Amino acid sequence: MATSKLLDVAIREFGQRGLDGASTRGIAAAAGTAMSSITYHYGGKEGLYAAAVKHLDADMAEQLASVLPSGSASIPAEPAMARQEIRLLLDRLIERFLRDEDAERSLFIMREQMCPSAAFDHFYQGAIGRMAERLVALVQTASGVSTTDARITALALFGQVMVWRTSRALADRVLGIPIDEDCTTAIRRQIARNTDSILDRLSADQQEPQ
Amino acid sequence: MATSKLLDVAIREFGQRGLDGASTRGIAAAAGTAMSSITYHYGGKEGLYAAAVKHLDADMAEQLASVLPSGSASIPAEPAMARQEIRLLLDRLIERFLRDEDAERSLFIMREQMCPSAAFDHFYQGAIGRMAERLVALVQTASGVSTTDARITALALFGQVMVWRTSRALADRVLGIPIDEDCTTAIRRQIARNTDSILDRLSADQQEPQ
DNA sequence: GTCTATACTACGATAGAC
DNA sequence: GTCTATCGTAGTATAGAC
Numbered sequence: 001m002a003t004s005k006l007l008d009v010a011i012r013e014f015g016q017r018g019l020d021g022a023s024t025r026g027i028a029a030a031a032g033t034a035m036s037s038i039t040y041h042y043g044g045k046e047g048l049y050a051a052a053v054k055h056l057d058a059d060m061a062e063q064l065a066s067v068l069p070s071g072s073a074s075i076p077a078e079p080a081m082a083r084q085e086i087r088l089l090l091d092r093l094i095e096r097f098l099r100d101e102d103a104e105r106s107l108f109i110m111r112e113q114m115c116p117s118a119a120f121d122h123f124y125q126g127a128i129g130r131m132a133e134r135l136v137a138l139v140q141t142a143s144g145v146s147t148t149d150a151r152i153t154a155l156a157l158f159g160q161v162m163v164w165r166t167s168r169a170l171a172d173r174v175l176g177i178p179i180d181e182d183c184t185t186a187i188r189r190q191i192a193r194n195t196d197s198i199l200d201r202l203s204a205d206q207q208e209p210q
Numbered sequence: 211m212a213t214s215k216l217l218d219v220a221i222r223e224f225g226q227r228g229l230d231g232a233s234t235r236g237i238a239a240a241a242g243t244a245m246s247s248i249t250y251h252y253g254g255k256e257g258l259y260a261a262a263v264k265h266l267d268a269d270m271a272e273q274l275a276s277v278l279p280s281g282s283a284s285i286p287a288e289p290a291m292a293r294q295e296i297r298l299l300l301d302r303l304i305e306r307f308l309r310d311e312d313a314e315r316s317l318f319i320m321r322e323q324m325c326p327s328a329a330f331d332h333f334y335q336g337a338i339g340r341m342a343e344r345l346v347a348l349v350q351t352a353s354g355v356s357t358t359d360a361r362i363t364a365l366a367l368f369g370q371v372m373v374w375r376t377s378r379a380l381a382d383r384v385l386g387i388p389i390d391e392d393c394t395t396a397i398r399r400q401i402a403r404n405t406d407s408i409l410d411r412l413s414a415d416q417q418e419p420q
Numbered sequence: 421g422t423c424t425a426t427a428c429t430a431c432g433a434t435a436g437a438c
Numbered sequence: 439g440t441c442t443a444t445c446g447t448a449g450t451a452t453a454g455a456c
Contacts, residue, residue, distance in 0.1 A: 016325055021231020023449060034423055039451070041421090107324050114317050115226055116379040124383050132384050148393075151384050152400045159373025160366040166376040167368070169326040173334050174342050174361050183358075190362045197411040198404045205403075233431065244441055246434080251439090255432070 003041050006031045010052040015108035018115070019049050053119040056105055060127040067092045068131055075137045082141035083199055087192055089135060090161050094191055097165040098184050106165050132158075143202040153202060157195055213251050216241045220262040225318035228325070229259050263329040266315055270337040277302045278341055285347045292351035293409055297402055299345060300371050304401055307375040308394050316375050342368075353412040363412060367405055 009031040013022040024045050028035040042048040067089050076082050096102065109128070112120045123129070135158065140150035164171055164187070177183060219241045223232040234255050238245040252258040277299050286292050306312065319338070322330040333339070345368065350360035374381055374397070387393060 016228070017231045018227050021227045024451095025449070035450080036424085036452080037422060045450070103324070110320065110324060110376065113377050113379045114313070114320060120379050124380070128380065129383065132380060136384060148385075148387070148396060149400065151386070152397055153404075155373055155377075155381055155384060156370040156401065156404050158377070159371070160369040162373055162377060163365055163369025166320065167323050167365075167372060169323045169330050170334070170338065170342060171365055173339070174346060174365060175358075176361070177358070186358060187362055190359065191366065193411060193415075194363075194366050194408050197407040201403060201407040234433095235431070245432080246442085247440060249433070 002031065002033065006033065006038065006041070006048070007052055007055045010048050011056055011108050012104045014049055014052055015104055015106075015111060018111060019045070019117070024048070049119070052108070053122050056108060057123055057126040057128075059105065061130075063096070064092075064127050064131055068127075068134060075134070075141055077141070079142045079144070079203070082138045083196075086135065086138045086142060086157070086199070087195055089131070089138075090157060090191060090195060091188055094161045094164060094188055095184070097161065098179055098187060100168070100179075103165065103168070110166060139199070143199050144206045145202055149202070153198065157198065160191060160194055212241070212243070216243065216248070216251070216258070217262055217265045220258050221266055221318050222314045224259055224262055225314055225316075225321060228321060229255070229327070234258070259329070262318070263332050266318060267333055267336040267338075269315070271340075273306070274302075274337050274341055278337075278344060285344070285351055287351070289352045289354070289413070292348045293406075296345065296348045296352060296367070296409070297405055299341070299348075300367060300401060300405060301398055304371045304374060304398055305394070307371065308389055308397060310378070310389075313375065313378070320376060349409070353409050354416045355412055359412070363408065367408065370401060370404055 006027070009027050010022075013027050013030070016022070024038050025035050027048070028038055038044065038048050042051050076085060097106075109123060112123065124132075132154070136147070136151050136154045139145075139154045139157070140147060143150065143153070145153070172179075175183070179187075216237070219237050220232075223237050223240070226232070234248050235245050237258070238248055248254065248258050252261050286295060307316075319333060322333065334342075342364070346357070346361050346364045349355075349364045349367070350357060353360065353363070355363070382389075385393070389397075
């Protein structure tokens, strides 16, 4: 009963090669078991994929638990508090992305972003969607802008963080230096500063439209 | 001699399924020819992949030609001019990304970003690398910061644009409305504003470090 | 539950007709 | 240049021993 090992390998292999490209033989071999155990536990290749999606979502929910309230409630009413939570959330994300720990799991999700299957709905109804919707609500409270502007801004803030995961090969070459502790600190500070710059301007424009 | 058709299909299929996952039979069938023509023209699967990389890079170079000088020279000396060029470059990119025209070609590149093969070096020595290095130089001129900060900032600016391509499934759901002409305008204006906010703050901090 | 054995399909490469 | 035919390999699914 090492089904957890099978799921970890599946997330890696499906992420790299996709549902069609990955092979159940390869996954089973890498997990140290026979291919037919996939049929036994998950009913086949597609069942394994669905189980991997569920496993991955549960994993992300656990990782985001410390920074994301479990209920959908309790957006802080004070703009300053909302901004503080935005900074905390983005910092938690970038710190994980820079450590490059779960890059394989991200690959699975990025594939679903660009070739979405029904599985992406599962992610959006899960941890990813909860995080995104909360970020939008926080931006709205922190800046006072309309919902559409808040949504666009939330995506921009997310983008400056996400780029370190999605475009890592480019980032490594552009940076030219290894991402050590000092570099990580510099990136985190820069992102916090950019976030403040964007939200400051947004709040100012809101009070006195240009 | 419809080798161009073969390359277009190859970029799509390799992008979606990867080098291993895509099948030469499938590519040939979608291009309306026999599989053995791949052997004849490109020597095999890997040769087709290499040709697809070259084709894609040439294509990007052509698309970026209007906004990217062919030589590596001539960074404007005036900060205001540099900032203007940054805004133009980012606007050209986001406009392409939002139109969703060449999403399939981006998929190929994103796969190389997250599972880099030797092909990514080809991209970085080509149009992508030239664009990235120029953006860094422009940020440095526009803000006057050190090269490391300029590189980090360039990636942040790139990220807020790139997110609309790499996380499109998420963006669609977060936005909740279709990306029509009005929405595109709003996104472009927001990105231009964010860019100004970030560069303004950077220049200010540079003159009087906090 | 985990394994081996097997049936059937699809893969990449290649040879050769035209 | 483009096609069909074929070979050896690897894929998923399934049945059944233990």
